[in-house]
Amino acid sequence: MHIKLQKVTVTFPQPDGGLFLAVNGFDLTVEKGEFVTIVGPSGCGKSTMLLVVDGLIRHTEGGVIIDGTGVTGPGPDRALVFQEFALLPWRTVESNVMMGLELQRKHPKDRMRELTNRFIQMVGLEGFEKHHPHQLSGGMRQRVGLARALAVNPEILLMDEPFAALDAQTREIMSEELLRIWEQEKKTVLFVTHSIEEAVYLADRVVVMSGQPGQVKEIIRVDLPRPRDLAIKDDPNFVRKRRHIWNLLVEEVQWQAKGKGAGA
Amino acid sequence: MKRGQRFWVGGAAVLAFLILWEIAMPAGLVKIADISRPSLVVKAFFELTAAGEVYQQLAISMKEFVLGFALAIVVGVPLGVFFGRSRILTLLFDPLLMALYTTPRLALMPLLVVWFGVGLGATVAVVFLGVVFPIFVNTAVGIREVDPVWIRAVKSFGGNEWDIFTKVLLPGSVPPVMTGIRLGVGRGLLGVVVSEMYAGTGGIGYQIDLYASAFRVTELIVLIAIVSILGFVLVNLVRLVEERVRQWGMEIEV
Numbered sequence: 001m002h003i004k005l006q007k008v009t010v011t012f013p014q015p016d017g018g019l020f021l022a023v024n025g026f027d028l029t030v031e032k033g034e035f036v037t038i039v040g041p042s043g044c045g046k047s048t049m050l051l052v053v054d055g056l057i058r059h060t061e062g063g064v065i066i067d068g069t070g071v072t073g074p075g076p077d078r079a080l081v082f083q084e085f086a087l088l089p090w091r092t093v094e095s096n097v098m099m100g101l102e103l104q105r106k107h108p109k110d111r112m113r114e115l116t117n118r119f120i121q122m123v124g125l126e127g128f129e130k131h132h133p134h135q136l137s138g139g140m141r142q143r144v145g146l147a148r149a150l151a152v153n154p155e156i157l158l159m160d161e162p163f164a165a166l167d168a169q170t171r172e173i174m175s176e177e178l179l180r181i182w183e184q185e186k187k188t189v190l191f192v193t194h195s196i197e198e199a200v201y202l203a204d205r206v207v208v209m210s211g212q213p214g215q216v217k218e219i220i221r222v223d224l225p226r227p228r229d230l231a232i233k234d235d236p237n238f239v240r241k242r243r244h245i246w247n248l249l250v251e252e253v254q255w256q257a258k259g260k261g262a263g264a
Numbered sequence: 265m266k267r268g269q270r271f272w273v274g275g276a277a278v279l280a281f282l283i284l285w286e287i288a289m290p291a292g293l294v295k296i297a298d299i300s301r302p303s304l305v306v307k308a309f310f311e312l313t314a315a316g317e318v319y320q321q322l323a324i325s326m327k328e329f330v331l332g333f334a335l336a337i338v339v340g341v342p343l344g345v346f347f348g349r350s351r352i353l354t355l356l357f358d359p360l361l362m363a364l365y366t367t368p369r370l371a372l373m374p375l376l377v378v379w380f381g382v383g384l385g386a387t388v389a390v391v392f393l394g395v396v397f398p399i400f401v402n403t404a405v406g407i408r409e410v411d412p413v414w415i416r417a418v419k420s421f422g423g424n425e426w427d428i429f430t431k432v433l434l435p436g437s438v439p440p441v442m443t444g445i446r447l448g449v450g451r452g453l454l455g456v457v458v459s460e461m462y463a464g465t466g467g468i469g470y471q472i473d474l475y476a477s478a479f480r481v482t483e484l485i486v487l488i489a490i491v492s493i494l495g496f497v498l499v500n501l502v503r504l505v506e507e508r509v510r511q512w513g514m515e516i517e518v
Contacts, residue, residue, distance in 0.1 A: 054420055074420050086417035090435050099431070100421040152421065 002188055003030040003053065003156065008062035010048055010214075022048050024213035025062070030188060032155075037191045037199040038207045039245065041253050045214025046192045047083075050160050053190060054080045066156070076104055079149035083161040085141045087133040087148075093120065094129040096144050100152040119147040122181060139170040146178070150185065159191040163198065171195075175202055176230055183227055196249070200241045201233060208248050211256060218248060300482040305489070308482045318471075322490070325467040328384060329456050332391025336448065340396045341441060344403025345433065354404075365401075369393045370458055377463045387459040387467070394455040395448035399441065406440030407433055442506040449498045457491055 010023040023045040030036050038046045051057040052064055055073040064071040066078075079100065087096045097120055101112040120126060123143040133141055142162055149157060163171045175198055182189060193199050199206045203222050210217040222241055224232055232238055286302050288294050312318045347354050369390060376389045414432045423431065460469025468491055475483045 056416060056420055074422050076422060080417075080420045082413060082417060084413050086413045088414055088417075088432070088435070090438075099418075103418065103421040103423045103427055103431075148421075 002032040002034070002067065003028070003190070004063065004065040005029070005049075005053070006063040006065070008049070008052060008059045008064060010045065010052060010057065011060045021213040023052075023059075024215055026214065027216055028207060028219075030190065032188055033186050035182060035189045035191065035202055035204045036207060037193055037203040037205075038209060039193060039196055039199045039249070040209030040214065040217075041211045041249060041256065042194065044209045044211030046209050047160050049209075049214065050080075050158050050190060050192050053156070054078055054158050056080075076106070076152060077154055078156045078158055079152050079154035081142070081145050081149045081157065081159040081162045083164050085133070085138075085145045085165075087141060087144055089133050092130050092132055093125060093136070093144050096133065097147045097151055100148050104152055115151050115153075116147075119151045122150065122184075123147045124177070137170070138166045139174055142166065142174065146181070150181070150187075155188060157187045157189045159189065161192055161194065164194065171198070172230055178202065179226075179228060196242055196245045197233065200238060200245065201228065201230075206241075206245060208245055210252050217252065220245060298479075298481055300485055304482045305485050309486045309489075312483065312486055318487075318490070321466060321468050321471050322494075325456050325460065325469065328387040328460075328467065329391055329452055331384075332388040332455070333395050333448065333452050335388070335392045336395035336399055336452075337445070339392075340399030340444070341403050344400045344441075344444075345407055345429075345437070347400070348404040348407025348437070349433075361400075365397050369455070370462075373459065373462055376459075382463045383465040386463045387456060390455040390459040391452045394451035398447035398451065399444035402440040402444030402447070403437055406437035409440075410436040438509050439506070442502065442509055446499060446502045446506060449502055450495060453491065453495045453498070 005026055005028045008023060008026040009021070011019045011021050014020050026045075026049055028036075038049065040046045048057060052059045053066075053071065055071050055075060055078070066075075088099065091099065094116055098112055098116045101107060101115060107115065117129075120129060123146050125140065125143050125147065128136065128140065133144065136144070142165075145162065163174050166174060179202060189202075191199075191202060200222055206220045206222060208217045208220065209215065220241060224235065224237060282302050285299070288299060289301055347357070372393065373386070373390065376393075377386045380386045380389050410433055414436065415428050418428050418432055456467065457469035457472065460467040461473040464470035464473070468487055472484060472487045475487065
């Protein structure tokens with residue numbers, strides 16, 4: 001096993017002095033090279049779990065183990081792609097992609113430049129090296145974010161709703177391209193999204209979470225053949241999986257609404 | 265088209281004003297010669313600059329201005345960074361700094377003269393006090409408003425506190441620091457002139473005071489115009505730099 005999450009619990013201190021239980025007893029094992037997506041209702045703690053794996057948020061209880069070692073903070077074996085892109089606006093595309101490499105202080109300047117160019121090409125941004133983020137469309141900005149993450153050669157790619165800020169069409173193109181890159185690079189991917197269709201299309205397995213506190217509700221294996229293209233979304237098997245997850249989430253949202261009603 | 269229109273309308277108004285000013289005295293619109301005439305002012309300007317005296321005085325003023333301004337940047341920017349990063353520091357010193365900030369610094373002049381002596385010392389101190397606050401406050405606000413997601417990105421790629429400082433906080437707070445510097449220019453110039461008038465031994469402000477006590481209105485207007493042009497040039501210079509560094513910032517708000 002590669003990533004092992006054992007009974008992970010995350011609590012946040014509240015302004016009133018109390019504790020908010022964000023994630024409760026989250027269990028998940030991810031194999032090397034596997035593509036796992038996480039879906040769940042808003043505020044279910046799915047992004048929190050991703051940041052816990054990255055090491056930006058410390059879990060309160062349980063184990064977050066990667067290749068047998070407990071996670072205590074961010075590391076070179078993981079790289080995060082942000083929903084808000086998180087590019088530095090005063091840096092060019094080139095310089096943004098290089099940022100992760102600079103921070104790792106592992107390679108000499110020549111090698112960093114070489115890697116930067118390679119990944120700019122991989123995400124299809126050649127010719128835009130000297131542009132600033134504000135000169136790019138949303139989709140192109142996230143390509144920069146993806147190249148920045150890939151450039152540090154992580155074993156695990158953590159993606160926090162990376163395409164949520166994009167329009168529907170760009171979103172489909174980006175997810176198709178992500179799969180193409182993933183087939184090449186064979187990274188382990190943990191991908192958080194609120195789009196069921198995206199989750200099924202990308203994943204080997206879809207983790208459906210229930211919220212407040214966040215828990216694993218069900219894990220669905222997606223045994224659709226690879227490589228996949230967008231046409232697979234019409235496949236009966238795809239439709240079946242999507243409907244199943246939809247039903248799970250509707251159940252979840254209704255249950256939450258009822259719970260709130262009873263509490264009031 | 266629009267730009268040209270603005271130029272002509274504005275230019276016409278200036279011209280009308282100058283003509284009115286020129287004929288006001290001979291036409292008897294004003295009784296005493298206390299507003300001078302543009303033609304006299306221009307003549308006096310060439311007389312004063314030909315003697316070279318004005319440049320010497322200007323050099324004295326600029327030296328005081330630059331010293332005070334540089335000191336304000338050296339102190340204001342790091343102080344702003346610390347305050348922007350630390351809540352406790354802010355809570356601790358906020359009342360004191362705000363009290364100092366709201367005190368009219370010209371009311372402090374006698375005190376500054378006692379401490380730093382007449383001439384260079386007192387004037388540099390006045391400029392410093394006027395400029396350091398806008399720079400300090402804008403830096404602190406800039407640091408505080410740096411997007412936390414940038415910091416998270418640096419942390420996520422293994423960056424430490426120093427990396428956060430050099431790669432995010434410093435470049436990210438350049439635009440507000442520039443705003444502080446621009447606001448400081450006007451306050452700094454005011455400080456130079458008033459301080460020299462009150463406790464100067466030389467400089468444009470001191471000259472203004474001399475000519476004023478001799479009721480030499482024409483020369484007075486020349487000196488005021490020089491200060492005014494200086495301020496105009498400096499502010500626009502800073503604004504040019506500011507716009508360049510701010511380009512990305514404006515776009516990103518859209």
